[in-house]
Amino acid sequence: SQTIHQWPATLVQPVGSPLSLECTVEGTSNPNLYWYRQAAGRGLQLLFYSVGIGQISSEVPQNLSASRPQDRQFILSSKKLLLSDSGFYLCALERQGDEQFFGPGTRLTVL
Amino acid sequence: KQEVTQIPAALSVPEGENLVLNCSFTDSAIYNLQWFRQDPGKGLTSLLLIQSSQREQTSGRLNASLDKSSGRSTLYIAASQPGDSATYLCAVGMDSSYKLIFGSGTRLLVRP
Numbered sequence: 001s002q003t004i005h006q007w008p009a010t011l012v013q014p015v016g017s018p019l020s021l022e023c024t025v026e027g028t029s030n031p032n033l034y035w036y037r038q039a040a041g042r043g044l045q046l047l048f049y050s051v052g053i054g055q056i057s058s059e060v061p062q063n064l065s066a067s068r069p070q071d072r073q074f075i076l077s078s079k080k081l082l083l084s085d086s087g088f089y090l091c092a093l094e095r096q097g098d099e100q101f102f103g104p105g106t107r108l109t110v111l
Numbered sequence: 112k113q114e115v116t117q118i119p120a121a122l123s124v125p126e127g128e129n130l131v132l133n134c135s136f137t138d139s140a141i142y143n144l145q146w147f148r149q150d151p152g153k154g155l156t157s158l159l160l161i162q163s164s165q166r167e168q169t170s171g172r173l174n175a176s177l178d179k180s181s182g183r184s185t186l187y188i189a190a191s192q193p194g195d196s197a198t199y200l201c202a203v204g205m206d207s208s209y210k211l212i213f214g215s216g217t218r219l220l221v222r223p
Binding site: 034042043044045049059090092098099100101102103104105107 | 154211213216
């Protein structure tokens with residue numbers, strides 16, 4: 001069965017510091033992968049998706065970037081965090097049959 | 112631009128009651144619709160997936176229906192239990208890239 005690992009689980013970072021969140025998946029090959037953000041008082045918003053190694057599509061202009069260096073690894077990064085980057089970051093993969101399956105998430109607080 | 116709305120935003124019911132959560136979307140040209148459950152501070156758990164060609168899906172005490180022409184989906188929960196307390200999210204997929212557009216959720220509390 002498919003499993004999604006996200007780390008860290010929680011993170012507190014100062015404004016202006018860099019960021020790297022990692023998502024790794026098991027039990028599948030060549031999945032579509034997604035990064036979503038859930039900010040306080042707002043719904044889930046798709047940030048990036050990837051259909052393969054090195055292929056990244058960005059949904060909204062922002063302070064973040066994503067990379068997919070390996071088939072089962074998806075990384076979310078920032079060079080300088082903003083207060084508005086605080087939120088709950090969720091990685092997801094598309095299962096067979098079109099269903100999206102979500103990881104446990106990383107809660108980021110920018111101070 | 113697709114917009115997904117969930118009503119009500121919050122719902123409190125006594126244990127054992129049957130209940131319906133509503134989801135509406137503005138663009139009926141959807142690829143699929145998925146219902147999720149989110150417990151506080153946790154990730155999303157997929158409950159039901161309905162393809163655009165389907166009218167409903169069932170899993171245990173849950174039944175989700177889809178009416179594309181009217182832009183509506185409902186999640187029916189039978190014989191609610193305190194363990195059903197969570198936020199329920201619906202999300203529509205607009206094309207084969209399977210990008211999901213989420214509603215803001217319904218926060219459900221089932222009182223013992």
